[in-house]
Amino acid sequence: MAEKGMLSGHKLSGIRFRLQDGGHHIVDSSELAFMLAAHGAIKEVFQNGNWQILEPIMLVEVTAPEEFQGAVMGHLSKRHGIITGTEGTEGWFTVYAEVPLNDMFGYAGELRQV
Known part of the structure; x- marks a missing residue:
């Protein structure tokens, strides 16, 4: 059809x-x-x-050392992510976000460069 x-x-x-x-x-x-x-x-x-037109949204959870919190949150925002929450313990932080699937391609490689 x-x-x-x-x-x-x-x-x-x-x-x-x-x-x-x-x-x-x-x-x-x-x-x-x-x-x-x-x-x-x-x-x-x-x-x-x-x-x-709707696109798939990924629920993203990133855990990293506290010193990289600004860089990680900046990368997620650059990829049109919406930060839904953060938490931190003993020098580490976890950020939760919703990010369009299409904007997540190549993100792991970008994290390794931080």
Whole structure:
């Protein structure tokens, strides 16, 4: 049916439909007719709807020596992370954040350079 979504061009998946009303005619009703009707319905919904593209969010927990707290929090903020909490004990700290998955690629290598 739809190989590409209308917002980002990615394949549509996980879509469910509920047919609320319809008719069947021996001459006009065929599998192709129903496929074209479904395609038209998807197109109409995308044109008239209010859509947003959502991305996966990672729950990140970083534990490091206290002296690197500023650098770690700066890196997470640079990657569009939202700090949700911190705690510290005996020279170590743990920071909790929510960060978009796409912004986390390469983060481990960046931490090693600190």
